[in-house]
Amino acid sequence: MASNNEIAGKAAASLGLSFDKKRGVGYGQYGGFTMLIKPCEPNSAKNIISLYFYAQKDGMAADRDIVAGAGLPDGVTYDVIDFFHTFDVKVTFKSSDVIQKLVQTAEISAAALSSAGYVNCSGRGEEGQTDIYSHKGSYLFLTPANAAETASGLNSAKTEYDEIVENRLMGVIGGLVGSLAGVLVILLIGRLGRVSMLGGLVMGFVSILGYKKLGHKLSAAGAVICTVIAVIMSYLAFRVDTAIDLWDMFKDVEDAADFPFSFYLLNSKLLFEIGESLSTYYTNMFLIMLSGAGGAAAAIWADHLETKNSFKLEKLGE
Template sequence: MNKKEEKTLQKFAAPLGLSVDGKNGVIYGEYEGYHVYLIQVNHNSYSFAVNFSLNKAGELPQQDEVKQIVKESKDIIDCVIQGYQVIYTLRGGMTVAKTVDKLGLSLQTISAFLHKLGYQDTCALCGTNESDVSLYTVEGSPAILCDDCFKKQQETISIQTREQRNVKEAILSGTVGAFLGSLIGAGAIILLGQLGYVAAISGIVMAICSIKGYELLGKKLSTKGIIIVSVIMLMMVYVGNRLDWSISVANYYTDVDIFYAFRILPDLIREGYLEGSQYYGNLAIVYLFSAIGAIPTIMSAIRERKQTQESYKM
């Protein structure tokens, strides 16, 4: 989140005696004996979801009990229960100041209500009352956990990342995957071309299917993989486009079959039977849109590769 968004959250957090975590964009802290974190639900409005982790004499929260407050207050819109986690959605105001007032009131109402029912702060995973709970961020997501559960989570994560790192790229299978994907792309070029559409969309189909095909069978997309996929795409766009035109030629001249048309296509263009500018113009458009489809897909694959979500105590 950027500095401006963090500052806005600060305006809500400070009057409630809570803090802001700039990395994952949540408001968090202790409120009336409960560890809570608030997530802005909708960035166009000031509504928040406040997360509690609760038990009652060691038992899981009772749905009909904790939901009761939604009926009683018009600013508490919804209540969702996931194990020990209880999440209330709070209505905001039209302005920051009004929202601050509303949030304060709602939080007061909820915490008084929960205390009256006998609910205690607990770890969202094990529901313990034996050890202290704190607010953590686990792989970029906030969580109310005990020390033991956080340590266990961290161990699991580090094993998973190690396993992911050990996954070897299967270049041959990846190449097959990219080729199969590119066949779908070529099919799209031919189909849309035959239907008389400018083949822009088929370029995007080509890019996405080739890259996903590689990732699916190759398990990983390295720089080498990106180069292989790009070469396959370049070839298959050309083949797809030329086949599309060959089919049209074969349809027009009944004594010419598709494969013969494919072979003599350059001659047909040279001799003026086909409009060269149209042929190459169409090809250029498909190449352009293949690039438009490929760049964001490749970028997100690279980003995913680099991303290591952080885990820490807030």
């Protein structure tokens, strides 16, 4: 069975549209309208391929019945919101049927709207030639004027962002406060008798989120600081988690029943050494600290991509 991207590519080729392999979408002009063929996201509950375009007539949106009554293929879900027309085709094992339905849907809908006097327009309803642009994972149908205006707005927003001054002190406070959530997750998972690598990952993410929340911005230095916070707090959480396990283990042992929790907190490594399990102690410690650093690194990369893409407007085909 062909993949959804392959099906979308073949449908696009059948309509004379271009196909963007990087994004897995078909795009271009068909029947006087700028169309986009887009498979669903890989983790989507619905296994569909969608066809999108915009149309208007004298500044007015089309009535749904114009297209719905034109005889769309069976199994095609159609909706129109203002100027935006969407068609969803469910993917089946027979990819040729899916391709045929996408092609027929484009042909029938374009012909029905053109016959009724509707023309291509931008997402804002402005008549004229449009191109499709990608911005933060979304697709925008823009006229040249729209695109210039949008690009100018993004450039202004980037200038404003670049002028934001990072408050490193408040960022550190935010990172420490955020890391407490990671400590809590490590301790909660530890009660289940598991090594809390998930807690370490959470630790890294919330440290970054806390830093950005109060520090307003994440610089390279801030990223290093957050990683150090995540690693240190992961270590402290490991020590507390280990002490709780030991305290719980020995609380019913007569000779150790009166030992305070602080004894286990301060001597956990020694107790593992006496029990000839020092390798287990170091392995668990390493895994939690590594996951804390890994969580921070993942959050830093995600923040970098988000910041980078927030101000980027890319025209499909360029």
